[in-house]
Amino acid sequence: MGNVVDDLIARVFDDVRSLDAGEVADYIPELAAVAPDSFGICLATIDGYVYEIGDSRHPFTIQSISKPFTYALALADRGAEAVDAKIDVEPSGEPFNEISLDPLTERPRNPMINAGAITAASLVTGADQATRFERIRAAYSRYAGRELPFNEAVYESEARTGHRNRAIGHMLRSFDVISGDPNDAVDLYFRQCSIDVTCRDLSLMAATMANNGVNPLTRERALTAVGVEQVLSVMSTCGMYDGAGKWLVEVGLPAKSGVGGGVMAVLPGQIGIAVYSPRLDAHGNSVRGVAAAKALSKELELHFLHVT
Numbered sequence: 001m002g003n004v005v006d007d008l009i010a011r012v013f014d015d016v017r018s019l020d021a022g023e024v025a026d027y028i029p030e031l032a033a034v035a036p037d038s039f040g041i042c043l044a045t046i047d048g049y050v051y052e053i054g055d056s057r058h059p060f061t062i063q064s065i066s067k068p069f070t071y072a073l074a075l076a077d078r079g080a081e082a083v084d085a086k087i088d089v090e091p092s093g094e095p096f097n098e099i100s101l102d103p104l105t106e107r108p109r110n111p112m113i114n115a116g117a118i119t120a121a122s123l124v125t126g127a128d129q130a131t132r133f134e135r136i137r138a139a140y141s142r143y144a145g146r147e148l149p150f151n152e153a154v155y156e157s158e159a160r161t162g163h164r165n166r167a168i169g170h171m172l173r174s175f176d177v178i179s180g181d182p183n184d185a186v187d188l189y190f191r192q193c194s195i196d197v198t199c200r201d202l203s204l205m206a207a208t209m210a211n212n213g214v215n216p217l218t219r220e221r222a223l224t225a226v227g228v229e230q231v232l233s234v235m236s237t238c239g240m241y242d243g244a245g246k247w248l249v250e251v252g253l254p255a256k257s258g259v260g261g262g263v264m265a266v267l268p269g270q271i272g273i274a275v276y277s278p279r280l281d282a283h284g285n286s287v288r289g290v291a292a293a294k295a296l297s298k299e300l301e302l303h304f305l306h307v308t
């Protein structure tokens with residue numbers, strides 16, 4: 001099996017490498033500083049083997065791929081009922097940074113768009129802001145199986161320019177979706193987006209989800225099995241924003257993207273896949289990330305509705 005997968009990811013890597021469409025995110029000044037043609041693919045199995053090619057150990061910020069992990073932590077801290085009362089689980093078909101609440105429920109439509117993600121951050125427990133952030137970073141680290149570093153430069157860049165997210169925070173406060181200081185929730189969200197990962201880390205984080213919440217290398221439990229189902233469900237319908245429907249048709253796996261250029265996908269009970277390449281399409285999803293995931297899904301018949 002080993003060589004077959006190595007050969008396959010090498011072939012997909014070579015095919016997809018020629019794609020140079022899309023632009024690196026530059027609305028956060030520090031993000032524009034990355035090498036646009038970096039490219040890595042990793043596939044981690046639930047028994048802890050990682051196949052990797054290209055820039056698989058190159059650090060970049062997790063950005064929105066943080067959202068399912070903080071949502072999982074909020075679920076563990078508060079319980080599903082309390083979290084559901086604040087954040088819906090309906091696909092929005094909206095861009096990630098839409099300033100929106102569902103007009104009927106007056107809740108964010110889901111935890112994968114910023115409104116829902118900022119709400120999820122506000123639900124993480126801890127005595128103070130520093131403790132809450134450390135709990136988030138420690139949780140992500142359990143999924144990756146190593147201590148993940150914080151990228152101060154990206155955080156400062158985002159905090160300086162994040163007016164839209166602040167507007168979302170204040171909107172959430174005015175509708176009582178967030179209690180307490182909305183600036184704290186938004187700051188926590190900026191910080192969680194600024195945690196550095198590699199493509200290899202992301203594949204292991206995805207494999208931890210695939211392994212029902214247990215890290216395949218360290219054997220440490222990162223989230224409860226009940227949480228896994230809820231998080232993967234929301235990733236299936238909302239993880240790729242307004243590109244979620246096409247992704248489901250073409251790739252057919254619960255997934256999450258981030259504007260740092262990462263994408264991760266989960267095949268429950270089997271594998272985690274991650275791709276890193278910073279040029280983004282109009283939805284803010286990595287162009288090569290989407291193409292590589294599509295090719296891998298087709299070749300390995302990973303679509304969750306595939307019948308042999």
Ligand code: GLN
Pocket residue numbers: 062063064065096097114158165193257258259260284
């Ligand atoms: N930090 C980013 C933001 O909220 C994350 C967005 C993303 O990765 N889609 O603007």
